[in-house]
Amino acid sequence: MKGVLICPDARKEVAFMARLHPLALTPFVGKPLIDHVVTSLAESGITELIIVVSDRPDEIRRFVHGGQPWGIAAKVVSDSRELSIAEAREKYVSGDGWANEPDDVVMLDQLPDQEHSPLFSNYGDWLRVMKRELPFIAKAHVGGRELKPGVWVGLNSDISPLADLNAPCWIGDHVWVQDNAHVGPNAYIEAGTMIDKGAIVEDSYVGSHTYVGQLTEIRKSFAIGNGLLNWATGSSLEIVDEFLLSDLKGRNATKVGSSLIGRLVAFGLLLTTWPIIILAWLRNLGSGKPLFSSLAAVPAPRPAHRMNAPVVRYSRLNGFPGIWSRWPEMARIVSGRFAWIGNRPVGSEEVDRLENEFEELWLDSPTGLYSLSDQNRCEDLFSDEAKAHASFYAVQVDAKLRRKLICNLISRALLG
Numbered sequence: 001m002k003g004v005l006i007c008p009d010a011r012k013e014v015a016f017m018a019r020l021h022p023l024a025l026t027p028f029v030g031k032p033l034i035d036h037v038v039t040s041l042a043e044s045g046i047t048e049l050i051i052v053v054s055d056r057p058d059e060i061r062r063f064v065h066g067g068q069p070w071g072i073a074a075k076v077v078s079d080s081r082e083l084s085i086a087e088a089r090e091k092y093v094s095g096d097g098w099a100n101e102p103d104d105v106v107m108l109d110q111l112p113d114q115e116h117s118p119l120f121s122n123y124g125d126w127l128r129v130m131k132r133e134l135p136f137i138a139k140a141h142v143g144g145r146e147l148k149p150g151v152w153v154g155l156n157s158d159i160s161p162l163a164d165l166n167a168p169c170w171i172g173d174h175v176w177v178q179d180n181a182h183v184g185p186n187a188y189i190e191a192g193t194m195i196d197k198g199a200i201v202e203d204s205y206v207g208s209h210t211y212v213g214q215l216t217e218i219r220k221s222f223a224i225g226n227g228l229l230n231w232a233t234g235s236s237l238e239i240v241d242e243f244l245l246s247d248l249k250g251r252n253a254t255k256v257g258s259s260l261i262g263r264l265v266a267f268g269l270l271l272t273t274w275p276i277i278i279l280a281w282l283r284n285l286g287s288g289k290p291l292f293s294s295l296a297a298v299p300a301p302r303p304a305h306r307m308n309a310p311v312v313r314y315s316r317l318n319g320f321p322g323i324w325s326r327w328p329e330m331a332r333i334v335s336g337r338f339a340w341i342g343n344r345p346v347g348s349e350e351v352d353r354l355e356n357e358f359e360e361l362w363l364d365s366p367t368g369l370y371s372l373s374d375q376n377r378c379e380d381l382f383s384d385e386a387k388a389h390a391s392f393y394a395v396q397v398d399a400k401l402r403r404k405l406i407c408n409l410i411s412r413a414l415l416g
Contacts, residue, residue, distance in 0.1 A: 297345030342368025
């Protein structure tokens with residue numbers, strides 16, 4: 001049985017929601033809206049689907065992937081504007097094998113079987129429908145659980161026992177809620193988001209992969225990336241202070257190693273401090289260890305296809321504890337693979353122990369000889385505390401923090 005699905009254009013009533021992706025891909029309690037609708041169509045017997053798109057069709061085409069996720073054949077076609085149901089029926093419905101009217105053509109602006117509950121007429125409608133449908137959709141969400149009455153949580157979310165959660169509330173997959181954060185009532189936090197210490201989210205929707213900073217208050221608003229809109233007044237603004245609100249996906253580091261000056265400094269230090277090898281050899285005598293230990297690290301910042309990326313080889317100098325054991329890593333700085341300041345290198349086994357998207361932020365920062373965990377004296381450089389420092393550095397790094405770490409590195413090196 002065949003059908004047509006019309007994806008809405010960037011409608012002016014809810015234009016803010018389409019700032020990062022088409023409205024059809026807006027997350028709704030853990031899944032993009034189009035996923036909810038296509039799942040329903042497939043369950044009703046639709047096996048061939050034409051999806052008509054006027055806003056960013058390539059993004060929807062990549063998500064739909066030919067209909068494979070739903071076991072149907074789906075084709076995305078682009079149009080210059082959003083068609084009405086009548087126009088789409090006239091243009092695409094012909095021949096046999098179609099669903100009966102009105103099920104042959106569906107407008108993706110409401111949930112299945114919710115004809116009188118529009119989602120995109122205004123921002124308030126979106127939140128009202130979320131509140132009403134939350135218990136039913138969250139219960140069906142894979143891995144969804146009711147943490148306490150009216151508070152639903154998705155898979156692999158890390159919620160501090162000191163966080164204050166108030167129903168109705170949805171916290172999606174891979175969300176990190178820190179100490180003393182206040183979430184709810186009527187708060188909807190989508191996947192991959194971080195709610196930092198003391199932040200408040202009430203009567204609001206927070207889009208996926210959004211960072212809400214310490215003590216930031218989100219009330220009666222939509223927070224998507226670094227954009228904030230008050231749905232009660234309609235006013236919106238872009239937040240330029242990334243410590244308050246930012247897009248976690250947009251913050252991935254693109255710089256791999258150190259700057260040219262940093263590489264020249266490392267080369268000069270290698271030449272002038274080479275006698276340390278002799279001292280390390282003397283101190284290492286009788287230990288049974290080789291002078292150099294060979295190690296392998298996963299490339300960072302992580303490339304687009306990390307699975308196919310070769311590991312980065314580096315060495316450790318035995319005979320010295322602490323910072324001076326990393327002396328050979330300056331050669332990796334010279335080659336451009338490491339930076340002076342970043343997150344410490346991790347191997348493939350350690351990467352497998354990164355349990356959620358926030359811990360995986362470790363790999364979104366260049367590999368560094370010295371890290372925020374070093375400054376904070378973490379004895380185990382892969383402890384939960386070290387993971388938190390690494391994630392924090394990947395999100396909050398700026399020139400001031402780098403300068404502070406450089407000064408600390410120099411102090412530690414001079415004091416041995």
